[in-house]
Amino acid sequence: MGLECSSQELHVLAVDDSLVDRKVIERLLKISCCKVTAVESGRRALQYLGLDGERSSVGFDELKVNLIMTDYSMPGMTGYELLKKIKGSSKLREIPVVIMSSENVLARIDRCLEEGAEDFLVKPVKLSDV
């Protein structure tokens, strides 16, 4: 692709239970000059963001996440539930959250946008979406 990445790379936290999807999203974001951290569940995402009560050993600044992209349908904690937790936290609510779903359900989209999601992407995610 030959894009020149500036030193101000966005750090994106990608959350998806599918390893296939994580690999593709990671690649999409890297081509678009983003630093990517990919995790497999909402719980792990909250751990990474330091929101689960446990103290992370690394300073918060180093982990600074600029954008969260999460799958909607995940076992345990859905993307919607993760969105609510993030928007409910004074520490994290400023971080934009994008929801991805392989299903185009209007009620689902509305609910996510109402809860404060920045955007709702229908999977499969393409380079043009990113």
Place this chain on the structure above:
Amino acid sequence: MLGFRVERLWADMTGLLALLFHQGVLDEQFLELQQLQDESSPNFVLEVFNIYFHEAEKLLRSLRSLLVDGEFSDYKKMRIHLNLLIGSSSTIGAKRIRNVCIVFRTASDQNNKIGCLRALELLEYEYCYLKNKLHELFQIEQQRILAAAIRE
């Protein structure tokens, strides 16, 4: 002679791809994946497919076990597996597999065991077909790269 071989392999590859598109086995998302492959990640598509095959096989085995072992089927667990397979199949452009999974999911939502079994068999068939054809495709691609390198 080598030049002819490269052209022939290229034709084989595009022919096979055209067939798979025509049959609805693959959709344009497969081409989107190709766009993500470049010199910095030259085996990207192959890597993604290997992960997909590994994930799909585990899910298929689990689905079969959920349906066939024991008297009562855990439809809730089946739905979780199917959601995962629907998602990753659509990410790689495996259109027919995705569609069969959706039918399967509907049957499981209705606790329809016979419907689920039929869908599972179809899914296993579609999966085998896709896997075989993609292996063929990747093999032709490898041969083409080799032949082109020798020619140079």
